[in-house]
Amino acid sequence: MGVTGLGDLITRRRELSFEDLRRRKIALDAFNTIYQFLSIIRQPDGTPLQDSTGRLTSHLSGIIYRVTRLLEQQIQVAFVFDGTPPELKSDTIAERIKVREQAQVSYEEALKEGDWERAYSFAQRTSRLTHELVEESKILLELLGIPVVQAPSEGEAQAAWMAKQHIVDYCGSQDYDSLLFGAPYLVRNITISGRRKLPRRNKYVLVQPELIELENVLEELGVTREQLIDMAILIGTDYNPGGVKGIGPKKSLRLIKEHGSLEVLVEKEIVEIPDRWENIRELFLNPKVDMDVSLEFKPPNAEKVIEFLCEQHEFAIPRVQAALDRALKGWEELHKQASLDDFF
Numbered sequence: 001m002g003v004t005g006l007g008d009l010i011t012r013r014r015e016l017s018f019e020d021l022r023r024r025k026i027a028l029d030a031f032n033t034i035y036q037f038l039s040i041i042r043q044p045d046g047t048p049l050q051d052s053t054g055r056l057t058s059h060l061s062g063i064i065y066r067v068t069r070l071l072e073q074q075i076q077v078a079f080v081f082d083g084t085p086p087e088l089k090s091d092t093i094a095e096r097i098k099v100r101e102q103a104q105v106s107y108e109e110a111l112k113e114g115d116w117e118r119a120y121s122f123a124q125r126t127s128r129l130t131h132e133l134v135e136e137s138k139i140l141l142e143l144l145g146i147p148v149v150q151a152p153s154e155g156e157a158q159a160a161w162m163a164k165q166h167i168v169d170y171c172g173s174q175d176y177d178s179l180l181f182g183a184p185y186l187v188r189n190i191t192i193s194g195r196r197k198l199p200r201r202n203k204y205v206l207v208q209p210e211l212i213e214l215e216n217v218l219e220e221l222g223v224t225r226e227q228l229i230d231m232a233i234l235i236g237t238d239y240n241p242g243g244v245k246g247i248g249p250k251k252s253l254r255l256i257k258e259h260g261s262l263e264v265l266v267e268k269e270i271v272e273i274p275d276r277w278e279n280i281r282e283l284f285l286n287p288k289v290d291m292d293v294s295l296e297f298k299p300p301n302a303e304k305v306i307e308f309l310c311e312q313h314e315f316a317i318p319r320v321q322a323a324l325d326r327a328l329k330g331w332e333e334l335h336k337q338a339s340l341d342d343f344f
Helices: 030-040 058-072 087-113 116-124 131-143 155-164 214-221 225-235 249-259 262-267 277-285 302-313 317-343
Strands: 025-029 076-081 148-150 170-172 185-188 194-197 204-207 210-213
Touching: 025 030, 025 155, 030 058, 030 076, 030 131, 030 155, 058 076, 058 131, 058 302, 058 317, 076 131, 076 155, 087 116, 087 277, 131 148, 131 302, 148 155, 155 170, 210 214, 214 225, 225 249, 225 262, 225 277, 249 262, 262 277, 302 317
Parallel strands: 025 076, 025 170, 076 148, 170 185
Antiparallel strands: 185 210, 194 204
16 A cells, blocks of 8 residues: 555656666565556456466466566566564554455445446455465566565565665565655556556556656655655555545645654644654664575576476466566576676
8 A cells, every 4th residue: 555645746757668677676565566466467357367276376477477578678676575564554454454355345246236347446456465375476486586585574665775775776666665765766567567447447548667766756845755754654654544634745745844844743733643653754764674685586497487387377388488488588688798798
């Protein structure tokens, strides 16, 4: 879910092509990315992809067919997985469960009425990332030679730290939390680019990867990163869903620019700040991260990938082989160029 509404204030974005990202390293928010696959990769009536035993395969389909496109373009990605969530996130987790349960009821009703488009919309909200799905995703990623990083807590915080340390060039996520965690560069839409149908409208839009630079955001808004975090707390974050009643993105910006910080707002009793707001700010400024991270990119193990996907999960061998061929070609070209660079 991330920070609600913060994106409405950000206009400095630069559209990217895959060519722009060639030979770059991107730390992807794994939960965010895999959840997208579970939500989007479905049958027309909203049913997720499954094998003959009923096991979900939408997440695996997303990895083998969408992530290998990045490898084909010589884009090096690492998947950063969430660890133990902060205690302050418990309300958000509970709310997500409630929303999922309500969506399931609405989905079944839409199916009975034969409203496939409405059913598909509600089905997307029923997606649940289980431990089993996470472990299967990790297995496939490692077979593809993609580094898997296990964060001690928030994956976005770990990815942001890796970008700040120049272990990767960019963070990749749909949420804007990466900016609050200090990511200098955020790439959005990296795994969902292409044409997308607008909900309940017979209209499609082109979704392109886009780059958001933290420095530009702060300059555009005229705030510091600490003030951006204070704005997010007013609007609402995963640690205080809903934020402060009556305060949206524009009002949060005005209040912080006028008064400087949450401390002043509390002191002057201008708004009713959420309890433990100092703890929330600290979670963004000094999150738990693993500082002993190194990335090793390897070529895909085609034989093992086919065994895992085709023999165990009934994927079509020709399609998987074609995806692997493209990924291997990208790997070879990337390292051929790297060797030439080293030579000269």
